Amino acid sequence: xxxxxxxxxxxxxxxxxxxxxxxxxxxxxxxxxxxxxxxxxxxxxxxxxxxxxxxxxxxxxxxxxxxxxxxxxxxxxxxxxxxxxxxxxxxxxxxxxxxxxxxxxxxxxxxxxxxxxxxxxxxxxxxxxxxxxxxxxxxxxxxxxxxxxxxxxxxxxxxxxxxxxxxxxxxxxxxxxxxxxxxxxxxxxxxxxxxxxxxxxxxxxxxxxxxxxxxxxxxxxxxxxxxxxxxxxxxxxxxxxxxxxxxxxxxxxxxxxxxxxxxxxxxxxxxxxxxxxxxxxxxxxxxxxxxxxxxx
Numbered sequence: 468x469x470x471x472x473x474x475x476x477x478x479x480x481x482x483x484x485x486x487x488x489x490x491x492x493x494x495x496x497x498x499x500x501x502x503x504x505x506x507x508x509x510x511x512x513x514x515x516x517x518x519x520x521x522x523x524x525x526x527x528x529x530x531x532x533x534x535x536x537x538x539x540x541x542x543x544x545x546x547x548x549x550x551x552x553x554x555x556x557x558x559x560x561x562x563x564x565x566x567x568x569x570x571x572x573x574x575x576x577x578x579x580x581x582x583x584x585x586x587x588x589x590x591x592x593x594x595x596x597x598x599x600x601x602x603x604x605x606x607x608x609x610x611x612x613x614x615x616x617x618x619x620x621x622x623x624x625x626x627x628x629x630x631x632x633x634x635x636x637x638x639x640x641x642x643x644x645x646x647x648x649x650x651x652x653x654x655x656x657x658x659x660x661x662x663x664x665x666x667x668x669x670x671x672x673x674x675x676x677x678x679x680x681x682x683x684x685x686x687x688x689x690x691x692x693x694x695x696x697x698x699x700x701x702x703x704x705x706x707x708x709x710x711x712x713x714x715x716x717x718x719x720x721x722x723x724x725x726x727x728x729x730x731x732x733x734x735x736x737x738x739x740x741x742x743x744x745x746x747x748x749x750x751x752x753x754x755x756x757x758x759x760x761x762x763x
Contacts, residue, residue: 487522487523487526488522488526489522490503490519490522490523491505491515491518491519492504492505492515492516492519493505494519497569500568500569501523502568503516503519503520503523505519507548507549507551513551516553517553517554520553520554520555523555524555524556534555534556536555536556536558536560539555539560540560540561540562540563540566541553541560541561541562541563542562542563542565542566542573542575543562543575544575544577546576548575550562565581569624570623570624571624571627571628572585572628573628576722577722578631578722579628579629579630579631579635579725580630580631580632580634580635582628583628583630583635583638583639584635584638586620586621586623586628586639587621587638587639587641587642589620590617590618590620590621590642591642591645593616593617593620594613594617594642594645594646597609597612597613597616597617598649604649604650604651605650605651606650606651606652606664606665609646609647609649609650610650610665610666610667613643613646613647617642617643617646618643621639621642621643621670622670622673622674622677625674625677626677626678626681626727627727629674629678629725629727629730631725636670636671639670640669640670640671643667643669643670644658647661647662647665647667648661650665652664653665672759675734675759676752676755676756676759678727678730678731678734679731679734679735679738679755680748680751680752680755681727681731682697682698682713682731682735683743683745683748683751684748685697685698686698686700687743687745687751697728698713698714698728699713699714700712700713700714701713701714712735712736713731713732713735713736714732715729715732715733716728716729716732738755738758739754739758741754742754742755742758
């Protein structure tokens with residue numbers, strides 16, 4: 468799999484409002500970012516991707532535009548990737564070991580450790596600003612500030628980049644641990660006791676809660692366009708637990724186990740039937756909060 472990320476230097480919005488004819492690979496556009504990607508497992512796949520790059524360059528020339536080639540990179544994905552070279556116009560494009568897409572850093576091995584470290588760094592910076600700017604350490608002030616300014620950095624698009632290793636989980640959890648430690652009245656308490664006193668949950672539990680809400684919305688309530696296609700139910704009535712088991716996919720690489728559509732399967736199967744059959748999302752969330760205590 469190859470991914471070519473293209474950032475324009477001039478007339479950025481023009482590409483978003485029009486289309487490039489004849490593109491064979493997958494093209495994605497958002498604001499001033501354009502990504503061209505495709506599976507390259509043969510010489511024909513390589514040629515198809517190069518033809519699409521030529522089409523983009525030709526389209527830019529016709530429309531009086533110019534690509535900033537110094538900010539165009541190739542991200543090679545896949546363990547056995549041959550790392551083919553591509554060019555835009557007459558310039559060869561450089562390869563990149565990792566690329567940021569809509570604020571999420573993805574490396575060539577689809578690992579999320581770099582993204583976890585980046586999210587922790589951002590949240591830690593905000594937390595430091597709060598500590599140096601606010602003298603009060605009361606629960607009524609620190610908790611809302613933490614929820615509004617720190618947690619969003621730790622949970623933005625986390626269904627995609629959820630930590631895959633215990634070290635990454637610890638890196639993120641340390642940020643919340645640091646935020647709760649100086650609150651007045653929590654001296655001498657363990658981290659778990661601090662969370663209960665403040666009415667907070669661990670980040671690991673919040674991630675699991677979010678993971679379980681998404682498939683319920685897709686499968687039970689019909690939320691989103693085509694979202695239900697991400698999951699498939701086991702067609703059998705001879706099952707223990709709830710009657711809405713998700714099919715577990717088969718894969719060769721361990722990295723696939725961490726994809727959202729795969730890691731959520733085992734947790735969905737452990738949810739009690741009365742939670743899965745909740746008539747509304749609000750009822751599901753309320754029952755799920757009680758069930759989560761026995762799942763972590």
